[in-house]
Amino acid sequence: MNKEKYDHSKIEKKWQDVWKKAQIFKTKFGNNGKNFYCLDMFPYPSGQGLHVGHPRGYTATDVYARYMRMKGFCVLHPMGWDAFGLPAENYAIRNKIHPSLAVRQNIQKFKKQISSFGFSYDWSREINTTDPDYYKWTQWIFLKLFKRGLAYESDAPINWCPSCKTGLANEEVVNGKCERCGKQTESKKIRQWILKITQYADQLLKGLDDLDWPESIKTMQRNWIGKSEGATIKFQIINNKLQNSNKYIEVFTTRADTLYGCTYLVVAPEYFISNLKAQIDALTASKPKSQFIFENLTEIERYCAIATKQLNIDKQHFDKNKTGVEIKGIKAINPINQKEIPIFVSDYVLNEYGTGAIMAVPAHDARDFEFAKKYNLPVIDVIQNDDTGILPFLGEGKIKNSNEFNEFSSNLGAKQIILKLKKQGLAQKHIQYKLRDWIFSRQRYWGEPIPVIHCPKCGVVPVPEKDLPVLLPSVKSYEPIGTGESPLANIREWVNTKCPSCSGDAQRETNTMPQWAGSCWYYLAYLAKNNSKFEILNSKLFNNWLPVNLYVGGAEHAVLHLLYVRFWHKVLFDEKIVGSKEPFQKLINVGMIVAPNGQKMSKSRGNVISPDDLIKKYGADSLRLTELFIGPFSQSIQWNKNGIIGMRKFLERIISLKSKISPKSNQKIENGLNKMLVKVDKDIKSFQFNTAISAMMIFVNLSIKEKSISKGQYKKLLAVLSPFAPHITQELWSKLGKNNFICQQAYPSYKHQKKEQIINIPVQINGKLRGEIKININDKKEFIIECAKNNPKIKLWVNGKIIKTIYIPLKIINFVVK
RNA sequence: GCCCAGAUGGCGGAAUGGUAUACGCGCAACACUUAAAAUGUUGUCCCGUUUACGGGAUGAGGGUUCGACUCCCUCUCUGGGCACCA
Numbered sequence: 001m002n003k004e005k006y007d008h009s010k011i012e013k014k015w016q017d018v019w020k021k022a023q024i025f026k027t028k029f030g031n032n033g034k035n036f037y038c039l040d041m042f043p044y045p046s047g048q049g050l051h052v053g054h055p056r057g058y059t060a061t062d063v064y065a066r067y068m069r070m071k072g073f074c075v076l077h078p079m080g081w082d083a084f085g086l087p088a089e090n091y092a093i094r095n096k097i098h099p100s101l102a103v104r105q106n107i108q109k110f111k112k113q114i115s116s117f118g119f120s121y122d123w124s125r126e127i128n129t130t131d132p133d134y135y136k137w138t139q140w141i142f143l144k145l146f147k148r149g150l151a152y153e154s155d156a157p158i159n160w161c162p163s164c165k166t167g168l169a170n171e172e173v174v175n176g177k178c179e180r181c182g183k184q185t186e187s188k189k190i191r192q193w194i195l196k197i198t199q200y201a202d203q204l205l206k207g208l209d210d211l212d213w214p215e216s217i218k219t220m221q222r223n224w225i226g227k228s229e230g231a232t233i234k235f236q237i238i239n240n241k242l243q244n245s246n247k248y249i250e251v252f253t254t255r256a257d258t259l260y261g262c263t264y265l266v267v268a269p270e271y272f273i274s275n276l277k278a279q280i281d282a283l284t285a286s287k288p289k290s291q292f293i294f295e296n297l298t299e300i301e302r303y304c305a306i307a308t309k310q311l312n313i314d315k316q317h318f319d320k321n322k323t324g325v326e327i328k329g330i331k332a333i334n335p336i337n338q339k340e341i342p343i344f345v346s347d348y349v350l351n352e353y354g355t356g357a358i359m360a361v362p363a364h365d366a367r368d369f370e371f372a373k374k375y376n377l378p379v380i381d382v383i384q385n386d387d388t389g390i391l392p393f394l395g396e397g398k399i400k401n402s403n404e405f406n407e408f409s410s411n412l413g414a415k416q417i418i419l420k421l422k423k424q425g426l427a428q429k430h431i432q433y434k435l436r437d438w439i440f441s442r443q444r445y446w447g448e449p450i451p452v453i454h455c456p457k458c459g460v461v462p463v464p465e466k467d468l469p470v471l472l473p474s475v476k477s478y479e480p481i482g483t484g485e486s487p488l489a490n491i492r493e494w495v496n497t498k499c500p501s502c503s504g505d506a507q508r509e510t511n512t513m514p515q516w517a518g519s520c521w522y523y524l525a526y527l528a529k530n531n532s533k534f535e536i537l538n539s540k541l542f543n544n545w546l547p548v549n550l551y552v553g554g555a556e557h558a559v560l561h562l563l564y565v566r567f568w569h570k571v572l573f574d575e576k577i578v579g580s581k582e583p584f585q586k587l588i589n590v591g592m593i594v595a596p597n598g599q600k601m602s603k604s605r606g607n608v609i610s611p612d613d614l615i616k617k618y619g620a621d622s623l624r625l626t627e628l629f630i631g632p633f634s635q636s637i638q639w640n641k642n643g644i645i646g647m648r649k650f651l652e653r654i655i656s657l658k659s660k661i662s663p664k665s666n667q668k669i670e671n672g673l674n675k676m677l678v679k680v681d682k683d684i685k686s687f688q689f690n691t692a693i694s695a696m697m698i699f700v701n702l703s704i705k706e707k708s709i710s711k712g713q714y715k716k717l718l719a720v721l722s723p724f725a726p727h728i729t730q731e732l733w734s735k736l737g738k739n740n741f742i743c744q745q746a747y748p749s750y751k752h753q754k755k756e757q758i759i760n761i762p763v764q765i766n767g768k769l770r771g772e773i774k775i776n777i778n779d780k781k782e783f784i785i786e787c788a789k790n791n792p793k794i795k796l797w798v799n800g801k802i803i804k805t806i807y808i809p810l811k812i813i814n815f816v817v818k
Numbered sequence: 819g820c821c822c823a824g825a826u827g828g829c830g831g832a833a834u835g836g837u838a839u840a841c842g843c844g845c846a847a848c849a850c851u852u853a854a855a856a857u858g859u860u861g862u863c864c865c866g867u868u869u870a871c872g873g874g875a876u877g878a879g880g881g882u883u884c885g886a887c888u889c890c891c892u893c894u895c896u897g898g899g900c901a902c903c904a
Contacts, residue, residue: 359904
């Protein structure tokens with residue numbers, strides 16, 4: 001056999017150059033009809049370069065983008081670089097090069113690697129979040145947030161990473177450790193910029209319902225937002241020295257139905273210090289009163305000091321015995337039955353959630369139960385528990401031991417109890433979220449400067465829009481200083497400026513934005529990019545292209561990027577900059593590819609498999625197929641070094657199939673082709689690329705076996721394969737004498753398959769396969785059943801009587817026999 | 819502890835409640851070759867007779883059904899997320 005040599009390197013380079021020159025992937029804007037926005041999560045260009053896991057998602061979106069173009073859509077498929085943030089800065093520090101230089105080098109490397117796959121990106125829309133023309137608009141959006149009161153300064157304690165020397169958002173702390181470097185975070189009080197994402201909590205929650213996203217991601221966001229509906233209830237504090245003080249402790253509860261079971265209150269240590277004690281002290285201006293009220297103040301204060309100093313990590317040991325101290329000298333009154341109950345301070349109550357104080361119902365809460373056992377506190381069972389009677393019982397049920405509320409359901413009882421107390425001004429319905437505001441400032445160099453100026457006379461003054469961008473100054477020393485201030489604070493000539501309002505001496509904000517800022521609007525930037533500038537106010541453009549039709553990326557951003565970006569988008573909707581309420585209509589997660597030993601690929605582990613070597617040896621087309629054939633797209637999977645060999649062989653078989661083109665074809669091949677076209681079409685739509693590729697293989701195997709395929713059939717094969725393997729299909733296409741681009745052809749049509757007249761259907765006895773009969777599809781049911789009964793193999797099994805006959809037309813026959 | 823996925827040959831996996839193991843890798847035999855590689859052909863879930871056939875098997879156990887990898891219940895294990903959120 002005279003086999004053609006498959007010189008993939010030559011072929012791939014040739015066509016990549018031709019495509020680039022012809023600009024065939026440049027999106028033609030202005031077409032208001034069938035637009036399709038196909039978006040990848042843009043990468044952070046690390047110094048390590050790509051490993052084989054990164055291009056899995058990019059390959060899938062490229063197949064999809066090419067498929068949609070062939071279906072007649074005007075497709076926007078862009079790529080860019082998320083280059084601000086800690087990793088870029090840490091890389092620069094480690095390698096002793098300036099971040100701006102490191103980023104430039106890394107982008108170059110990434111772009112070269114990504115380009116070698118032959119992805120159909122519109123590179124004229126490439127963006128880089130560290131480009132001043134880009135971050136000008138990141139700052140501009142920040143000012144919109146500021147002017148809407150959604151950005152504020154605070155001195156409240158935050159998560160601090162002692163290694164990265166910066167504050168972190170709650171979303172960036174994983175198990176009490178810094179998401180980036182793995183060091184334990186501390187609680188530190190420094191001035192911070194905070195975004196009021198909680199104001200959008202309900203919208204962020206409700207918006208999820210209409211999104212075509214994986215249920216798991218939606219669930220994660222719902223849990224993170226953590227909506228709880230309940231009530232706040234006021235407990236009066238009493239003390240014989242405090243006459244009619246009208247001091248209350250307010251608690252939040254979702255189980256007002258258990259109020260009769262409340263036998264004590266617990267407050268968080270922080271709550272005691274800054275609320276309870278502070279209130280008492282404030283009663284008389286002259287001298288602190290608290291030591292006269294609290295009989296064991298020293299003991300309480302000692303406990304609070306230890307508890308508040310503890311690192312987050314220590315608070316997470318659940319099995320750790322609960323600790324606490326009774327606040328002696330005061331009692332609380334349970335408002336529903338006027339009983340006097342003790343008050344404790346304990347660190348099992350979180351100051352940041354609810355009111356910082358709880359009503360403890362040991363019979364119906366595991367934590368309260370544990371605490372009550374330890375300190376011998378009464379346990380009053382107020383919910384009927386039909387099953388076991390074991391306490392604590394956490395479920396709902398009929399109320400008991402609760403006077404007029406007995407026999408009520410939990411639901412109704414809670415409502416009635418709240419209603420009764422509300423009339424006395426002691427309760428209020430309340431919705432509580434777990435979501436906290438977004439700690440938005442970082443004490444680091446490599447980020448967008450926050451565009452505000454601090455003026456001793458005018459306070460915080462936003463930088464006027466005309467002065468944007470506030471350029472990140474170019475400096476030699478950019479290492480974090482760890483004082484709670486950004487390294488920018490040391491650059492006097494940059495910090496000192498004039499107040500835009502009063503023209504007096506003023507100082508620039510020295511904190512920078514977190515790495516998530518730039519990615520909060522980049523999908524708009526691709527649209528807004530015009531030459532090197534951005535037209536972010538072009539709402540018509542946005543309306544034509546938003547929301548993004550398809551967004552593909554890893555699941556690790558579930559509560560970080562994917563929550564933040566939705567928040568910004570909703571603010572921009574309120575600003576009437578975008579017309580859609582959500583940024584991404586459909587989201588698909590790409591599964592991670594791990595090393596053959598099951599570990600995550602990383603340079604430090606030395607198990608990185610680079611796409612460069614594979615492309616060199618087998619070609620980009622083979623690697624593209626491997627990325628998709630390896631397994632179900634959203635499932636994470638171990639890399640198998642032999643997988644690519646099969647893909648290479650498949651492409652070689654397609655090349656050799658060309659020599660088998662003959663003028664005549666047969667019906668078998670035509671049927672096979674139709675079946676394949678239907679399957680591939682359906683599978684691409686549902687992101688089942690592995691079975692789409694397998695369907696093409698089955699057809700190729702059939703064609704080789706039958707030794708005859710017509711030119712028309714071969715062309716259709718090349719066309720459906722072209723989104724997966726664009727280079728070799730283009731090469732073969734041109735070898736057939738075509739001088740146009742295969743990727744610009746219409747997607748191959750398929751006839752609705754002519755049903756075969758004679759088919760085999762299986763025959764079962766009692767659900768077990770016992771034989772097969774040939775039938776004509778026009779045969780009558782009775783005739784078919786008769787045929788089956790008379791089949792010699794079946795006869796052997798039908799000794800007794802046939803009790804029942806099940807016939808599913810053209811599918812299966814099942815005889816039920818005694 | 820709670821929430822969400824998942825468990826099918828030696829490996830990755832396929833299967834609208836209707837012939838389980840498609841497709842690929844690996845392995846074996848044969849052909850071509852002086853030889854090897856490449857390629858091609860055939861075979862490849864397990865057990866028994868080795869053509870035909872019969873029995874068993876989709877993490878374990880139960881259930882619904884004429885029929886279950888698929889639906890329901892219980893359990894085991896694996897991966898991911900949350901984590902004293904009242």
